[in-house]
Amino acid sequence: MSDVSLPEYKAKDFATDQDVRWCPGCGDYAVLTAMKKVCAGLGVRREDLVFVSGIGCAARFPYYMNTYGAHTIHGRAPAFATGIKLANPELTVFVVSGDGDLLSIGGNHTIHALRRNMDINIVLLNNKIYGLTKGQYSPTSEVGKVTKSTPYGSLDAPLNPLAVAVASGCTYIARTVDVDVKNMTALIDRGVKHKGTSFVEVYQDCNVFNHQAWFYASQKDSKHDNTLMLEHGKPMVFGKDKEKGIRRVGDKIEVVELGGDVTQDDLLIHDERNLEHAFLLSQMFSPEFPEPMGVFYCDPDEPTYNDLLHDQVEDVIRKQEGKTLQSLVSGNNTWTVK
């Protein structure tokens, strides 16, 4: 946008003068840290970055990033981001919001942003609870969740965000956990560079209303048995000493202990270009399976909606060259009164 060379950014350059008002210990801080690192390393000017959010604790995010930002209304961040991206495709556009915002009130906008392959970057901060309204169950809460609004336990089955992403045709699908800032930074960074919608689910701890919800996947003593780091083209192994793996049996998968008859050659190889495989990964839940972290799926070849629109506009302009507004307004069915 400018011929002056790109400034050297550091993560702290993206801090604003606003006090960060999340509860101390909230998982959102880690995402903010990761995001500043991502922005510093993108090679994109600060003024070309736009953060968009809906409503909820996570949706305060734009106020804390020294870029352009819009804190919109509940659930509508993907639609707002769509308008920005279609008006100015040169901008790098983020949507950062929570599970209630993106999957409940805004579920419709999320799936349609994903299916269009709009080149925007959606970061879902999933804490499985409504925090800002002080602790009601969310669309990702487990069945039987006891909250203020469900004193006898919630009745509805949770939504599976990454299965929704797969079904919606999202072209970059990844998952991480809030405490793993390094991995989160890498996954978001790759998602931003991906041409098309990137959807990154972050397991995020709400330490006030749903503390420890993700501890099985985030804590040192439990995470190795309950998560699996995906690597494209590599066998799917997990456990503290990589002693366990995932094996395909017919059209099902199972957890196996390595050693004896079972070697790494027997294990399922992660293929991030395989959509069916991605769906399978989205169905793996603890305690039966380790929950995959990393890139579930990436298809860099699908055209983006914004590129298609740009090409269509250019094509029409070429074909209609020379048409004047006056001739359009006059039409081709006129008569003269003398």
Place this chain on the structure above:
Amino acid sequence: MTSSDQTSKSTELTSVSVRFCGDSGDGMQLTGSHFTDLVAFAGNDFTTAPDFPAEIRAPRGTLFGVSGYQIQFSSNDIHTPGDAVNALVAMNPAGFKSNLQTVEEGGIIIVNEDEFDKGNLKKCGYEEGYNPLDDEVINSTYNICKVPISRLTRESLIKEDEDVSVKDVDRCRNMFALGIIAWLFSSDIEPTIEKITHYFGVVKNKKHIAELNSRAIKAGYFFGETAELFPARYQVAPADHEPGEYRRISGNEALVLGMATAVEKVGKPMFYASYPITPASDVLHGLARLKHFGIRTFQAEDEIAAVVSAIGASFAGHIGVTGTSGPGLALKTEAVGLATMMELPLVVINVQRAGPATGMPTKSEQSDLLQSMFGRSGECPVIVIAASSPGDCFFMAIEAVRLACRAMCPVIFLSEGSLGNAAEPWMIPDIASIPDIEVSHPVSDGEPFMPYQRDEHGNRPWAVPGTAGLEHRIGGLEKEDVTGNVCYDNANHALMTKQRADKIQKLQDIIPELEVHGDSDTLVLGWGSTKGSILAAVAMLEERGVNVATAHLNYINPFPKNLGDVLSKFKRVIIPEINTGQLRMLIRSEFLVDAIGINNCSGRSFYVNELADEIHQVLEGVQS
């Protein structure tokens, strides 16, 4: 029909109202549209009104599947499609039954008698053994012309040595009927034949269909000439239009062209996001074709996504526009509030329809004035403007963009189904003579950027992402004055609430004052589509020796600066509306004027004589 002159050949009339009706698959809209072309080329003034069912192809022959098209054409200046119909074309018994009451006593009714068989009569609820065409009362009330249109069309088009499909032939019945009407009203059918030949022959590459349709219209015309069905032939002289180049235009077409013109005048691209809804979809269809005029359209997943993406586009520096009808506006409510808080330009087009809820999508109503004014959470003023004729939609579309950019504020632009779909002759404007719309975007001066620092008109700067040094965050939370930071301070909220309202009131300085026509102690005040009916009714009253003054509002928020003065000069104010009194409520509350309403909430425009009578009654009531 009002007759002014007798000639040996044809009777001269000043105004004629014709209605075509039949099954929704009978091509009645097309027939009406072709006939409109003929009267337009003949130089008549005209107003049209389609009347179609919501069902796309209702079962044939049913009452709810009847589609109608009414046109009034005249040698005078006219503003409505006419009250009672002078000539009705009914292609089937259902059309006949559901439109009979629209025909004036003694009016001509041309029916396709072939369709009045047992089955079709039963479908629309006539008792067995009864055929309305044989009814003595009906025959003595109307001038019924029974024409075997189905049979005659086949006989004219199917020749022994030609291989044509009967289905294609039957589809030409409407053209046969058009030929009869064209003969009856002395219209030259050549322009329609040319158009059909071009459309089917060249555009669709179906020469045989072009040929069949042309032959059908000629056959109908010659039938009219030779059959001596009608006691006389009629003629309407050209209207005394101002010299210039004209086209025919509907409100939705005018709106589309107005938006394209606004884009050129503002020098910025437009982003139009919409979700299909009757009767506003034609605006989306029209704008979708104009990518080469700086317009990008986006069919969103729902009404909310449409308005929100338009606001996003405005944030990014485009002119964000969304279009809908009443129920869609209800869904957009919260987002309009967001644009009000963010203080970004936004145009929301509402082509109103009869409500509430789904209501009557194909019927018109001035349904949403109060929704537009107040239908949001909190103290949330927006600019509200309304178009008063199909052609006026062009100019008000440009106004909508101008005011939205000027005040950094949403504009709700009210059109109506009866404007959107109605057509009238329109003198083509000279685009070059339309003034530019001024917009500026700030650049950094090195100082910290203050997104809510207001200019002398009370408007904040429109800083666009991509501009270095102006990075800022805005949102739906209350803003601190000047800095735009989130702020819950009591005094600040009071100040911001006032500022959001004041900047809209300040627009009074750049909108036209209200014009009053006529000299009387009674003012008839209208807004929107009622302009045509009011003018015609007032002219009718003048003929009766009753004078009233008129004024018409295009700007509702803010009102024109002189409205209070105008109202204070009249003893009584009458407000006709196609609702139960929404403008009346505003006028009463704002100016403490005891305005009298004349209200019609039946899904159609006022009939001129009905409105004239009601105004007359109000005046007589006051005198007695």
